[in-house]
Amino acid sequence: MIVAIDGPSGSGKSSVAREVARRCGLTYLDTGAMYRSVALACLERGVDPEDAPSVAEVARTARVEFVSEGDGQRVLLDGRDVTAQIRTPEVELAVSPVSANPEVRETMVALQRACAASGDVVAEGRDIGTVVFPSAEVKVFLSASPEARARRRAVQRRGGNLATGDDVDVDAEVERAILADLVRRDEYDSSREASPLRAAEDAVAIDSSELGFNEVVERIVALSPVLAARSGEARS
Numbered sequence: 001m002i003v004a005i006d007g008p009s010g011s012g013k014s015s016v017a018r019e020v021a022r023r024c025g026l027t028y029l030d031t032g033a034m035y036r037s038v039a040l041a042c043l044e045r046g047v048d049p050e051d052a053p054s055v056a057e058v059a060r061t062a063r064v065e066f067v068s069e070g071d072g073q074r075v076l077l078d079g080r081d082v083t084a085q086i087r088t089p090e091v092e093l094a095v096s097p098v099s100a101n102p103e104v105r106e107t108m109v110a111l112q113r114a115c116a117a118s119g120d121v122v123a124e125g126r127d128i129g130t131v132v133f134p135s136a137e138v139k140v141f142l143s144a145s146p147e148a149r150a151r152r153r154a155v156q157r158r159g160g161n162l163a164t165g166d167d168v169d170v171d172a173e174v175e176r177a178i179l180a181d182l183v184r185r186d187e188y189d190s191s192r193e194a195s196p197l198r199a200a201e202d203a204v205a206i207d208s209s210e211l212g213f214n215e216v217v218e219r220i221v222a223l224s225p226v227l228a229a230r231s232g233e234a235r236s
């Protein structure tokens, strides 16, 4: 069973995909973390993210792995835990040209398909339903208004938890900067030549601007009788 969840930055994909995977007993695959790890490897090896052939070589030689830890997951780069490091502003800047590189994408797509060899995954990214798993049983395109997405990112950065609904006060200035960065990344991800962000024709579109976290998760689980049954089994 493959569940593909695509959408722009800050649409809530990661938290939602993780929760669908947990409820239904599937493996969660964060493909953005893979591109981020390659971007980090470039920065560490002194490779310019715009130098396409060198970046492609980094992608081929870097070893990116996921290990489960309790309810969560750690990301390893060449055996080192880089879970926190791949979320820094430096990586955030470098990752756009890295993920627009067609050779990098080819290497990552092969890795993503290998990760799903067990057959039971919830994969989230930008091209999962269109390129990586075009025959996924469930495809979702999750979006939200730029303002709603910026607010969520700001809450997450302050340590608020979207899944539990914990809210925190956020600085308006910080929120504006996040909004500007989201808009820049949306534009880059949607207009690049290699696998631009777009919904698969057979994806179910969900706009999460006005929906709570649980509502989004429940809508996705309800899209497939197999998912609904698995979430019921996991609970009982």
Ligand code: DC
Pocket: 009, 031, 032, 033, 035, 036, 095, 096, 099, 100, 124, 125, 126, 127, 128, 185, 189
């Ligand atoms: O989802 P995220 O913010 O962690 O993604 C990081 C970057 O990687 C972002 O610029 C989009 C890109 N990405 C991609 O091009 N294809 C994917 N399947 C996942 C992420």
